[in-house]
Amino acid sequence: MIDVYDVVVIGAGPVGLYAGFFAAENKFRVAIVDALPDVGGQLIALYPQKFIFDVAGYPQVTATQLVDKLKRQALKHHVSLLLEFKVVTLSLCEDENYRIVSEQGREIRGRYIIIAVGAGLITPRKLELPEADKYLDRGLEYVVKDVEEYRHRRVLIVGGGDTALDWASFMVDVAEGVTLIHRSSRFVGFEGSLRRLQQSACTIYTDTGLTGIFGEGKVERVQITNSKERWTKELEIERILGCIGFTPKLGFIKEIGFEITEGSIRADENMRTNVTSVYAVGDISNHPGRIKLISTGFGNVQIAVNDIIRRGNSPS
Numbered sequence: 001m002i003d004v005y006d007v008v009v010i011g012a013g014p015v016g017l018y019a020g021f022f023a024a025e026n027k028f029r030v031a032i033v034d035a036l037p038d039v040g041g042q043l044i045a046l047y048p049q050k051f052i053f054d055v056a057g058y059p060q061v062t063a064t065q066l067v068d069k070l071k072r073q074a075l076k077h078h079v080s081l082l083l084e085f086k087v088v089t090l091s092l093c094e095d096e097n098y099r100i101v102s103e104q105g106r107e108i109r110g111r112y113i114i115i116a117v118g119a120g121l122i123t124p125r126k127l128e129l130p131e132a133d134k135y136l137d138r139g140l141e142y143v144v145k146d147v148e149e150y151r152h153r154r155v156l157i158v159g160g161g162d163t164a165l166d167w168a169s170f171m172v173d174v175a176e177g178v179t180l181i182h183r184s185s186r187f188v189g190f191e192g193s194l195r196r197l198q199q200s201a202c203t204i205y206t207d208t209g210l211t212g213i214f215g216e217g218k219v220e221r222v223q224i225t226n227s228k229e230r231w232t233k234e235l236e237i238e239r240i241l242g243c244i245g246f247t248p249k250l251g252f253i254k255e256i257g258f259e260i261t262e263g264s265i266r267a268d269e270n271m272r273t274n275v276t277s278v279y280a281v282g283d284i285s286n287h288p289g290r291i292k293l294i295s296t297g298f299g300n301v302q303i304a305v306n307d308i309i310r311r312g313n314s315p316s
Contacts, residue, residue: 013041
């Protein structure tokens with residue numbers, strides 16, 4: 001027998017977990033599905049030990065701690081959590097329920113869909129240096145696997161977004177020394193994170209790129225070049241963390257007929273997409289006034305669920 005839900009949330013990251021909780025809190029029968037083997041989405045898969053600063057009530061909280069609390073919050077309402085459920089089909093049936101099918105052929109139905117997949121399936125972008133691959137996992141990483149590998153080391157962080165700024169702030173208290181380089185003079189990360197970093201012991205170089213990596217079998221030093229002032233220098237560095245963005249793959253989303261804008265799903269002020277009874281929340285949602293923060297994603301969820309309620313659809 002195929003399980004039928006009032007609301008199916010696609011994505012079990014922080015915003016998806018909160019969506020499951022908030023829909024269930026409003027007495028809807030809810031399932032959360034995710035392609036990964038555990039909850040937390042990209043946040044846990046890529047940055048489990050990253051500190052988060054924008055969630056109300058937490059001066060700082062690690063990704064793992066936050067996701068654990070969100071999971072417990074969702075499961076207290078007996079939300080169905082279906083992991084390793086990679087959606088390949090999302091189609092509307094004659095009874096106005098959606099048919100959701102996984103890559104393994106598992107099928108469920110849902111009256112309303114809330115898409116909370118973050119940036120979709122993502123792969124970190126690699127440094128464009130011929131020698132970079134040679135040093136991968138030998139001092140160069142794109143994802144922090146173990147913070148202890150950075151302790152008491154000289155660390156270089158490459159990038160100017162939220163990930164680079166947050167990791168640089170974190171590493172100041174862990175590493176022997178931290179240097180952040182960004183190829184532009186303008187940062188794209190959260191302004192508060194930048195101010196916090198500028199007041200720390202981190203050395204920041206703008207208009208500066210990584211132009212060489214050296215070492216016998218591991219990272220020992222690097223060459224950086226400033227494009228504006230036209231200088232080049234070498235630094236003794238033991239760990240390099242590349243935070244230069246991701247290559248997203250939207251997967252099933254591209255096949256459904258959503259309006260895609262700037263790599264995300266266009267939504268209105270109520271988080272409705274152009275596809276009937278489907279909502280988009282969090283980073284995947286390109287709606288008026290969008291701000292890409294976990295905390296604003298939680299607000300998106302409340303707007304979407306309350307819109308479902310306003311439309312006169314009582315929970316089953």
